[in-house]
Structures are given as C-alpha cells and as structure tokens.
Amino acid sequence: MLPSYLEDTNLSSIKLVATDMDLTLLADDKSMPEGIDERIDALAERGIVFCAASGRPGLALRESFPDHHADMAIVADNGASVYLRDELVYRDLIERELWREVLAVAVKTPRCVPVLCAFDDAYVLERDRGHEDVVGIYYRSITYVDSFEGLDVDSNKISIYFPAWDSKKNLDEVFAPAFGTRLYLTCAGDEWLDFMNIGIDKGSGIRHLVEHLGIDLADVAAFGDTYNDIPMLGIVGHSYVMGNAAEHMHAHGKFLAPTNNEAGVLTVIDRIVEAAK
Structure with missing residues (x-):
C-alpha cells in the first residue's frame, strides 16, 4: 500500500506544483474544485508556481x-507544448x-474518432461530428x-477517442504494433489514446x-491518476497518486493523495502552503 500524503513531511522546498486535470484536479463530473483560485494565489504568494499538466x-x-x-x-498536449505565464516556451511537431500515416490507419479502425491536434485548433472528420459533445470538452x-x-498544418499531437472506452485494447492490438517504435503512445483514460513524438x-x-x-x-x-501521468510522477521529488486511481498506478508514485472527488489536490496544496510559511 502506498504511504499516505500525510507522511510526506519535507514540503518546505517545493517550488512547482503540477497537476493532471481529469480525475485528478477535476471531480468525476469534470467540475473544478471549489477554492482552486485561492490556492493558486496562496502558492504564488510563497513563490511557488502552479502548473496544469494535461493532454488537453x-x-x-x-x-x-x-x-x-x-x-x-x-x-499542454502531454508535454508537446509548454507555457509559462502565457508565453510559449517549448513546442514539438510531428512530421x-x-x-498522415497514423490518421490513415485510424480512419479505417472501427469505433474510432481521430483528432488531429494543431495547438489551439483541432481537425475532426465530418463523419464524427456526432461526437462533438465529447471532443468539444477538450x-x-x-x-x-x-x-x-488535404491538410497541411503543424501538429504536435494526435488523439483518438474510443466511444466504447477500449483505448488500451486498441493501443495493444492496433496502434502500438504499427507505430510504437516511431511515436510515444499513451492512454489518457479508457476513452482516449494520444500520440506524440x-x-x-x-x-x-x-x-x-523546470529548466x-x-x-x-x-x-x-x-x-496524477493514469498512464499518461507516469512519466511526470516518475521524475519529481514529490509524486502523489490520487486515491481514485487504479491500483497499478501505486507503483508510480511515492504517496497516496485523497480522491479527486474529495478535492485531494487542494488538500495537499494546503499542506505545501503551510510548510512554505
């Protein structure tokens, strides 16, 4: 069992707090926890930067x-673009x-809604307009x-939405065999699969x-709570897996935070703020 967040007592040196969004900072209904603005202000007052780290x-x-x-x-975009105070400080492009090769396979894959991500813009097939209620969230x-x-745009990520919530199955059976040596593939929950360089x-x-x-x-x-959070959790000094995460995620963090529906991120932020006084 992963140790409780209460056992992380060396918090006074923290300078950056990074959190995933879905099922981590946000509740199951995708609502923002009450009081997040006050926590961001409290962190800033103590010289600590707040960061949203997401596939969005x-x-x-x-x-x-x-x-x-x-x-x-x-x-943003699982690391393919990085902003600090609205300034773009890093971006990455897929050839x-x-x-085009990934999308050609995705178009032919059953129950598959491919999305070409071009920073603030996204391209979706007309045939998939019926899924706008989900795609439009992000x-x-x-x-x-x-x-x-016919598209000729700069893209930093490809996302695929699976209405049957079988992203891992499609990763293992279709996309990893075809592209796993040329792109980084990761499941963003059960319904999304993301491709980056x-x-x-x-x-x-x-x-x-941090550089x-x-x-x-x-x-x-x-x-974090799921697969695409693992690279982030694995490199930082204070890594918290959410209490609502699947048990396999416990191997990738140092401490267990309360669940997303309990505003677990804010609970730990309060301890970081208190330690920084």
Missing part, C-alpha cells in the same frame, strides 16, 4: 483558469507524413473536414519547465 490543448487549459492563466504554467476550436488527406510526454514537459524556471525536479510536486 493550451487553449482549453487557459480557459479552465480564466483568472490565473497569465500567472501560472501549462504543460506531416507520420501523422478542443474549443474544431474544424470538420471530409478527409485528412518519442521523448515527448508530461515528464519531458516538466523538464522543459526555464531554474529549479530542481526534486522541488516539484506532481499529481
């Missing part, structure tokens, strides 16, 4: 923090021929196209951010 694109993350995006950090600017073949993940995004800030990874606290 930068625009959606900025909109999630309307009062604070200019004062915080964002690791056009490679993302992508605010969606362009519907009849085919991906090899070496691009939330961990690499945090590395770029820009001039701080040590040992002085970072990170929170």
Whole structure:
C-alpha cells in the first residue's frame, strides 16, 4: 500500500506544483474544485508556481483558469507544448507524413474518432461530428473536414477517442504494433489514446519547465491518476497518486493523495502552503 500524503513531511522546498486535470484536479463530473483560485494565489504568494499538466490543448487549459492563466504554467498536449505565464516556451511537431500515416490507419479502425491536434485548433472528420459533445470538452476550436488527406498544418499531437472506452485494447492490438517504435503512445483514460513524438510526454514537459524556471525536479510536486501521468510522477521529488486511481498506478508514485472527488489536490496544496510559511 502506498504511504499516505500525510507522511510526506519535507514540503518546505517545493517550488512547482503540477497537476493532471481529469480525475485528478477535476471531480468525476469534470467540475473544478471549489477554492482552486485561492490556492493558486496562496502558492504564488510563497513563490511557488502552479502548473496544469494535461493532454488537453493550451487553449482549453487557459480557459479552465480564466483568472490565473497569465500567472501560472501549462504543460499542454502531454508535454508537446509548454507555457509559462502565457508565453510559449517549448513546442514539438510531428512530421506531416507520420501523422498522415497514423490518421490513415485510424480512419479505417472501427469505433474510432481521430483528432488531429494543431495547438489551439483541432481537425475532426465530418463523419464524427456526432461526437462533438465529447471532443468539444477538450478542443474549443474544431474544424470538420471530409478527409485528412488535404491538410497541411503543424501538429504536435494526435488523439483518438474510443466511444466504447477500449483505448488500451486498441493501443495493444492496433496502434502500438504499427507505430510504437516511431511515436510515444499513451492512454489518457479508457476513452482516449494520444500520440506524440518519442521523448515527448508530461515528464519531458516538466523538464522543459523546470529548466526555464531554474529549479530542481526534486522541488516539484506532481499529481496524477493514469498512464499518461507516469512519466511526470516518475521524475519529481514529490509524486502523489490520487486515491481514485487504479491500483497499478501505486507503483508510480511515492504517496497516496485523497480522491479527486474529495478535492485531494487542494488538500495537499494546503499542506505545501503551510510548510512554505
């Protein structure tokens, strides 16, 4: 059993707090925990940077923090773009021929909704417009196209939504065999599969951010609940797995935080703030 967050007592040196969004900071109904703005302010007053680290694109993350995006950090698109106080400090691009190849396979895969991510914009097939209620949660600017073949855009990530919530099965049986040696593939929950360049993940995004800030990874606290959080949890000094996470995630963190529905991230932030006084 993973030790409780209460056993992490060396909190006074923390300079960056990074949290995943879905099923980590956000409740099951995707609502933001009450009091998050006050916690971000309290961290900033003590010289601690708050960071949202997510598979979501930068625009959606900025909109999630309307009062604070200019004062915080964002690791978006699973590390393919990194922002500090609204300044883009790092970005990564997938070669056009490679993302076209992935999308060609995805289009032919049953029960599969491919999304080409181009930073603040997303491209989705017209045939999949019926899934806008889900895709629109994460992508605010969606362009519907009849085919991906004619597109010529910069893309930093490919996401695939699986309405049957079988992303891991499709990863193992379809996409990892075809692309696992050329791209980094990770499940973002049971319903999403994300593709980035090899070496691009939330961990690499945090590395770029701490280098820009001039701080040590040992002085970072990170929170996560699923596969795409593992690279981030594995490199920081204070890693918290959420109480609602699957048990296999316990191997990838140092401490167990309360669940997302209990505002577990805020509970730990309160301890970090108190230690920094």
